[in-house]
Amino acid sequence: MSDRAMMPDSGDAARVRHLAELDECEIGIEKLVAGGDGMGRFGGLPIFVPCAAPGDRLRVRVVERRRRYARAEILEILVAGGGRRSPPCPHFSRCGGCDLQHLEDEIQTDLKVDAARETLRYIGGLSLPATQRVLRGAPWGYRLRTQLHLEEGEGAPQVGYYERGSHRLVAIESCPVLAPPLEHFVVGLSGRLRDNIPSRLDVALGDDGALTCAPTIDDLPRGEVISRVDGRSYVYDARTFFQSHRDLLGDLIRTVVSAATGTCAYDLYAGVGLFSLALAERYERVVAVEGDRNAARYLRKNTRLARLANIEVVGASVEVAVKTLPAAVERIIVDPPRAGLGFRVRSDIFDRRARHLTYVSCHPAVLARDLKHLCRIYTLCELVFLDLFPQTGHIEVVAQLQLNEK
Ligand SMILES: C[S@@+](CC[C@H](N)C(=O)[O-])C[C@H]1O[C@@H](n2cnc3c(N)ncnc32)[C@H](O)[C@@H]1O
Numbered sequence: 001m002s003d004r005a006m007m008p009d010s011g012d013a014a015r016v017r018h019l020a021e022l023d024e025c026e027i028g029i030e031k032l033v034a035g036g037d038g039m040g041r042f043g044g045l046p047i048f049v050p051c052a053a054p055g056d057r058l059r060v061r062v063v064e065r066r067r068r069y070a071r072a073e074i075l076e077i078l079v080a081g082g083g084r085r086s087p088p089c090p091h092f093s094r095c096g097g098c099d100l101q102h103l104e105d106e107i108q109t110d111l112k113v114d115a116a117r118e119t120l121r122y123i124g125g126l127s128l129p130a131t132q133r134v135l136r137g138a139p140w141g142y143r144l145r146t147q148l149h150l151e152e153g154e155g156a157p158q159v160g161y162y163e164r165g166s167h168r169l170v171a172i173e174s175c176p177v178l179a180p181p182l183e184h185f186v187v188g189l190s191g192r193l194r195d196n197i198p199s200r201l202d203v204a205l206g207d208d209g210a211l212t213c214a215p216t217i218d219d220l221p222r223g224e225v226i227s228r229v230d231g232r233s234y235v236y237d238a239r240t241f242f243q244s245h246r247d248l249l250g251d252l253i254r255t256v257v258s259a260a261t262g263t264c265a266y267d268l269y270a271g272v273g274l275f276s277l278a279l280a281e282r283y284e285r286v287v288a289v290e291g292d293r294n295a296a297r298y299l300r301k302n303t304r305l306a307r308l309a310n311i312e313v314v315g316a317s318v319e320v321a322v323k324t325l326p327a328a329v330e331r332i333i334v335d336p337p338r339a340g341l342g343f344r345v346r347s348d349i350f351d352r353r354a355r356h357l358t359y360v361s362c363h364p365a366v367l368a369r370d371l372k373h374l375c376r377i378y379t380l381c382e383l384v385f386l387d388l389f390p391q392t393g394h395i396e397v398v399a400q401l402q403l404n405e406k
Helices: 105-122 180-187 249-257 293-305 318-324 342-352 364-374
Strands: 024-032 038-042 045-049 057-065 070-079 131-136 145-151 158-162 169-171 200-205 211-214 225-229 232-236 262-268 283-289 311-314 331-334 356-361 378-387 396-403
Touching (some): 024 045, 045 057, 105 364, 105 378, 131 249, 145 169, 145 180, 232 293, 249 378, 249 396, 262 318, 293 311, 318 342, 342 364, 364 378
Parallel strands (some): 045 070, 283 311, 331 356
Antiparallel strands (some): 024 057, 145 158, 225 232, 356 396, 378 396
């Protein structure tokens, strides 16, 4: 097969023995996979394509070759799949912030949930529970936080996001996934910056349109913001992690904390206390572990402001703190970053044999890997999918696990 060969996808695998030689081909997109890429096959080999829609017939160029799969980019849409649309945002073709604007809002969540379920079955080898729910909020204007990249430009500084798959800046004039006060601020930002332009700026929106930025720069809003959710108040600043979908904060807390009550619960990777404060109303004692110093500082502050004397804040890494947990604890919640628990923490949590374990994840493949190990002693009782990130390939998954009887 020569370079730049155009081949149909009906050939058998032997015809693609040398994927290395394949440059362009035609494929049909079967489905979305976790992360948001479309997947088609060439000679049986999976090919992953960004910005593809199920049902698309595409001419693609292979850009990365692996032994068992390849990645490709779209050269031409030959037939558009159902639900494909013109992306509403003018920056979508280059900006790396969103992955799914080419799909109608109504179908995005279901496709992401199907992909997450398949990943849990395929990577985790899990049988999925009968109890499953899908929660969604506004598809646009929802984000409470953003990370901007900045560069000196001719005249005014450039403000935007990195291009998909690179560190090249895409300057933006709008960003319709941001909550309106945040979008308004971002669009006008270039004109407000003078000297000492940082390469990255974090911006967070609190209640009543209040904004805060990090790092601290003259003329830009600074300090703390406050978010009130289900009658609880959370204070934080732009350096600190906070969940980003304005409509789903209450749903997330209620889903994670659930109706369970008891004597002691551990909230690992606690952030500024989103779950800890609610847990403290249901458990006599809550131990909240947070490794980031700034987040731990706000966790303490939020605990104090809520006058909750039954939360013990541990400002330490989970890797260290988990070793001090007693065996057979009642309840553990884990909400790790995208990399998941990792081998050591997962093994230590396994050994603690908590009766009720809740795993909150923004990365279904990593969740599947960790659950594969944990479900040797746990039963997966409930799965809730929350679309915290519309227009992107990401989805939040909450897994409720109960320890098996011996
Ligand atoms: C996905 S966030 C969840 C925060 C919180 N549960 C919430 O929903 O707002 C993960 C948190 O874990 C913290 N973190 C990351 N790695 C950690 C580690 N190894 N030990 C302790 N905390 C860690 C981060 O600082 C961050 O606050």
